[in-house]
Amino acid sequence: MSNTSTHIRVYVPRDASALSLGAEQTANAIAAEAIRLGADIQIVRNGARGLFWLEPMVEVETPEGRVAYGPVQASDIANLFAADFLHGGKHDLRLGLTEEIPYLKRQQRLTFARVGITDPVSVEDYVAHGGFRGLAAALKTSSADIVKQVTDSGLRGRGGAAFPAGIKWKTVFSAPAEQKYIVCNADEGDSGTYADRMIMEGDPLVLIEGMIIAGIAVGATQGYIYLRSEYPHAFRALNEAILAAKNAGYLGTGICGSEHDFELEVRLGAGAYICGEETSLLESLEGIRGQVRFKPPLPALKGLFGKPTVVNNVITLASVPIILDRGADFYRDFGMGRSRGTLPFQLAGNLKHAGLVECAFGLTLREILYDFGGGSATGKPIRAVQVGGPLGAYMPESQFDTPLDYEALAAVGAMLGHGGIVAFDDSVDMAQQARYAMEFCAIESCGKCTPCRIGSIRGVEVIDRIIAAQEHAKNVALLRDLCDTLLAGSLCALGGMVPFPVTSALNHFAEDFEPRALRAAS
Amino acid sequence: MARPAIPIQLRNEPENNLPPDQSAAVADVLHRLKGVPGALLPILHGVQEALGYVPPDAVHLIALALNISRAEVHGVISFYHHFRSKPVARHVLYLCRAEACQSMGAVALEAHAKKILGIDFHESTADGAITLEPVYCLGNCACSPAVMLDQELHGRMTVEKFDSLIQATRQTA
Missing domain, CATH: 1.10.10 (Arc Repressor Mutant, subunit A)
Structure with a gap:
């Protein structure tokens, strides 16, 4: 961008959520009105800031900083121009300086540092905002040192299993092989999660940079991003960014003039939740049915096409550049206990201020739900919160003071997973939610393990009998027994963890499972 | 021999x-x-x-x-749920059935959609305009309930917004 340019920069997100609320129409209306009035503007399609109740959020660059307006519909545009919003003019939708919005100001954005700020597919913009500094640092040091820094940072897999990333990398690094792979798990199937999508649409280059660094660290020359087919916007943004990175010499042979090569390709999933499980994902990448593999052998030793493979989640890989740039200590200084760094919490469902909150581990659920989330969207009391996706436990109000870190949640029989937080108000029927968990498992089971394939169907039937008030005590006991079988008899987390939402609903919301007559009487 | x-x-x-x-x-x-x-x-x-x-x-x-x-x-x-062996209608409407959308009324929206369209999941309307499919999360969980029409995402769906979306869709080729 030349300094002599006089046009005013206006930002309208291209993020799928913003588009789902009319951002495209808003952008078109701004462009049309600017032409009509002869205003010299440049519209930048940025990622979303993650304040979704304010989307479509339009920002204007002023000498004081970026000023936000929102939510802006196409019908507001004429009015905004009349109020001189191009110079930060007063208007009912004016939110002030974006950086000063409390929801944003109180966050610690490390992985999401650029999301919403830059043009996601502009290498120039990316570099101007600190991009590729992690790669530059990686190219100056040894592979072993990169692995050590990632290990020392305390970074754990952000996909849900929270396995230390450095240990995984070290295993692949130490495995001798002609060909190794970096696979990014972008099969973000958990309801209530959208952080991966926001990164891929809002700052795809940080993911690309993280994957290149991973490739250099372990000696892999080919990367795949396995993206769920439900994310067409992310697919487009990733491919645009890969092309831009390639044209700028960051992908291909001799990255930045070094001796390292790295190729990257996006592969689409096909609507199978199970393919978020790393071994199913590898099967799917190989072009076959996404059925879970036995471990061992670990994918780190025998992964894609039988070769040593790093499989990491989007956020894990996107957190690597800042670790290399700022150092392991910088990252590790955030967080608590064994949960180091930050986590992008995703506030979802029935919340007034649903959105992305990247903070150090250790915030309590209550702070997230009320200080950030603003309570329920419907104004009714929040009765249950499901943390960690469809296989996460339902937490009652009595557990809202639990700090959000991996260990603290595990201690109360819940799990943090990918950081999705779905709130329900008091109209929720927890017996129905438990039934849905089993139904979901039945639909999405890969079929390999009998307890998951058949047990989930039986689970739906047993819960139906409980709801119909048939032999209550006997069926509740049977359901718990079935959950035990699933827990102990499944290879992967789908069958192994579907008992969490079911038993947590039973334990904390037993009244919803009681016969209706009894409930009415109490 | x-x-x-x-x-x-x-x-x-x-x-x-x-x-x-x-x-x-x-x-x-x-x-x-x-x-x-x-x-x-x-x-x-x-x-x-x-x-x-x-x-x-x-x-x-x-x-x-x-x-x-x-x-x-x-x-x-x-x-894979995504692959189909039968032709579909001119447009495919994906209705999210996952938890975040449930917390904002997706179950009622699903019932309404099936009633208005006169079809169940995996079926197409008689006029060949719309095929209805369930989907388990569109990643639009902060703007629930969500639907996706072909490749276009729509958030904070209400019955009224749904009806006008269907009406507009039926009129397009």
Whole structure:
């Protein structure tokens, strides 16, 4: 961008959520009105800031900083121009300086540092905002040192299993092989999660940079991003960014003039939740049915096409550049206990201020739900919160003071997973939610393990009998027994963890499972 | 005395029953993608993108190109929810059934959608305008409930917004 340019920069997100609320129409209306009035503007399609109740959020660059307006519909545009919003003019939708919005100001954005700020597919913009500094640092040091820094940072897999990333990398690094792979798990199937999508649409280059660094660290020359087919916007943004990175010499042979090569390709999933499980994902990448593999052998030793493979989640890989740039200590200084760094919490469902909150581990659920989330969207009391996706436990109000870190949640029989937080108000029927968990498992089971394939169907039937008030005590006991079988008899987390939402609903919301007559009487 | 040799009956390759335009589309996809590592999913995506579904008659062509059995190809098509073996209507409407959307009224929206359209999931309206499919999360969980029409996402869906979306969709080709 030349300094002599006089046009005013206006930002309208291209993020799928913003588009789902009319951002495209808003952008078109701004462009049309600017032409009509002869205003010299440049519209930048940025990622979303993650304040979704304010989307479509339009920002204007002023000498004081970026000023936000929102939510802006196409019908507001004429009015905004009349109020001189191009110079930060007063208007009912004016939110002030974006950086000063409390929801944003109180966050610690490390992985999401650029999301919403830059043009996601502009290498120039990316570099101007600190991009590729992690790669530059990686190219100056040894592979072993990169692995050590990632290990020392305390970074754990952000996909849900929270396995230390450095240990995984070290295993692949130490495995001798002609060909190794970096696979990014972008099969973000958990309801209530959208952080991966926001990164891929809002700052795809940080993911690309993280994957290149991973490739250099372990000696892999080919990367795949396995993206769920439900994310067409992310697919487009990733491919645009890969092309831009390639044209700028960051992908291909001799990255930045070094001796390292790295190729990257996006592969689409096909609507199978199970393919978020790393071994199913590898099967799917190989072009076959996404059925879970036995471990061992670990994918780190025998992964894609039988070769040593790093499989990491989007956020894990996107957190690597800042670790290399700022150092392991910088990252590790955030967080608590064994949960180091930050986590992008995703506030979802029935919340007034649903959105992305990247903070150090250790915030309590209550702070997230009320200080950030603003309570329920419907104004009714929040009765249950499901943390960690469809296989996460339902937490009652009595557990809202639990700090959000991996260990603290595990201690109360819940799990943090990918950081999705779905709130329900008091109209929720927890017996129905438990039934849905089993139904979901039945639909999405890969079929390999009998307890998951058949047990989930039986689970739906047993819960139906409980709801119909048939032999209550006997069926509740049977359901718990079935959950035990699933827990102990499944290879992967789908069958192994579907008992969490079911038993947590039973334990904390037993009244919803009681016969209706009894409930009415109490 | 030597027995007369029994000639080995070579089973004929199944005939190509696809209409010429579909056959050409499949051939084009196979030509472009059969060499990539793990080619089957990219090929199925390519065929479905070109034709709207994966015709059962295309299965043996794909199997032949990849030197795998038809059963393997069929197994992959039927494993993944995204792949379809039947033609769809002009537009596909994906309704999210997952928890975040449930917390904002997706169950009622689903009932309304089925009633208004007069169809269940995996079915198409009589006028050939809309196929209804369930989906388990569109990643629009902060703007629930969500639906996706073809590749366009819509958030904070209400019954009123849904009805006008359907009306507008029916009017488009």
